[in-house]
Amino acid sequence: MTRSRLELDPSEAEDEIRRVASDLMKSETRSHLARLIADEICRYTSHDLMQIAAGLRHELQNLPPLYRKAYQQSAHEQIFGTHHRILLMKREGRIDTLPGEIPDPALFTTFCRMVEEACLVPDRSGDVHMTPMGRLLYYLLSCFLIFVMQESAHPIGTPFPGGMKVELKGGVVCCPVREKEEDVPYALCRFCPAEQS
Template sequence: MQKALQMQPELTMSMPWIPVLNRDNRQDSCRIPAKTGIPVPTMTNRVSATLDEAEDEISRIVLELGRQQTKSGLAGFIASEIRRYTPRDLMEIAAALRREIQSLPAHYQEGYGASVHEQIFGTHHRILLMERNGALEELPGEIPDPDLFQTFCRMVQQACLLPHHTDDAHMTPMGRLLYYLLSCFLIFVLEEPAHPIGTPFPGGFRVQLRGGVVCCPVKEKEGDVPYALCRFCPSKQA
């Protein structure tokens, strides 16, 4: 059945759901992405996935992510994956981020909170709006720096599956994955910095736009933060 669907992509559009057997030999729903024909197990809430579920999902997603060569293909794949995060997922992530921000010094909360909201939820909305308008399919060109992109994909899998010591939604494996998918879109599709202009950092520094160049005050500090986006980000050291 799967082989037949792979050979006839038009069928995957009219038959998006088929029953499959899970590990307990019970039927589950499984989505077949139109472009890949790879079965995708459904989860009600992604951020609450078990570790086994998350490992399987992240491995599948990173593998398919690394196969992309064009900006339009990468953007379309990212859009298809972030759409699978439910409204409840997003609400739980927002609540967890709000709690984290409230633990920061008072003078830092407002600016950092606005930047995080734009980086996560602004980018999420931006991708889905571009998809709805057909703009993703029209993105020209190939993914910049293929070697760096492959390094990014390997890093994502490692970072998402790190042991986590909190149940906060944004720090679960699937919560981290959303963060990296959104960052991937910004960096490798739009070639924009991972952090919005104006993002504050300790010491009173901010991401700034200078003469058309985005400058980041911590660009050269990437070695101090494991799995940071700095080495992939197109911004320049301030």
Template sequence: MLIRRTDGTMRLVTILACIRQLIGREGRDPPGAGPGEVCSLLINTFAGDSGEEGEHEEPGSAEAIRTACRRMQGAETKGDLLRIIAGEVAAFDLHDLEAMNARFERKVSHLPEGYRDRLLESVREEIFSAHHRLLLLSRNGGGQRMDEPPDPALDAYCSMVAEACTAKAREKDPRDLYLKYLLSAFTIFVQEEPAHPVGTPFPGGQIVDEWEGAYLCPARDMADDVPYALCPYCPAAQSTEPTYPEMRARRREQRQRESLANYWTNYKG
């Protein structure tokens, strides 16, 4: 079981139960998938970090991480933030990314193959694609809108990262956890995209979706009270209707009907 029932995690158990009720649909849960475990991995970044002890020779410095977080808080533009994140990520290599992905693969190895493959595809995008885009953007000197200020939530995000990594350092090296937060900071505050890519499947069949320029998540509001989670800072909004993949076609049909009704009302009397 990935969730230890301590005082700080009892709320998470309740939240995950709510998520299961919210996004579950009869016949859609993959058999034996363990919805609570999957949701915990997706929502609770801190709890999902369980790298092997001794994986790095030198433990990560919590003080160095706190210093870097203060620098990120001082970023006046997205370009400034990009350069700081790129500098921090430069301390990691491909092995670190592969190890992060391998740990997640082991944790979900018991899931049904079809669901597991869809989930792992999203996780690989979250890790490797984010890293690749970060390198390209930083090497090319940034891109459009890099002169804009980052979202004001960056300040609280950096404080959360510093606190989470300091807490992790009391148990073991916080280096791997810090890498997760750096990649997510790039995705959320530089790219302004959801922490989990569009298409990420949740137990029950719903996905992180995009519709008419807005990002939608079926579990966004259920994770605000989870310590050290990414969700409170994610640009995805809580979906107000189910986000099953087939819902896109239904939304398009609805928009077409609305447009047709508007045409007949305003132009044809």
């Protein structure tokens, strides 16, 4: 039986996170990076994914009901939809046919360093999806979206407070909080190809 990635002790989790970040940085092509991400996410068990889903539901519990429902759908798509998409692409052999190199290698290296740092910040929430290995899964999925598929980190339609949301305008993904990266530690904004709306 595969061991839960979420239950690694702190020392094991730190070693794994450092290894994964180092492996990511060695990737030069989109197909190599996608293959690496697919292999890593396959190491998470079904139980890990159920725990992450439960933790996410718990975290969103205190949001206003209408906003919570819309945001929960987007968060579910961002995490579990992307996870499924990667596994499907791997199964169908489409990962191996992704053309081209990783866009902006310097930005990608900065992303990999940020992932390592962000995942190793002590967890104060107590929620399983915010453990170091839970955060690693989130960043791996985001890495796939941003650097492999060259898509926005948040799905189109993701709502933000104040009635704003991620939108597609004239073929360009526009995000209302794209320029707020300095306000949120370890935000994906500076890496995301979306433009400020």
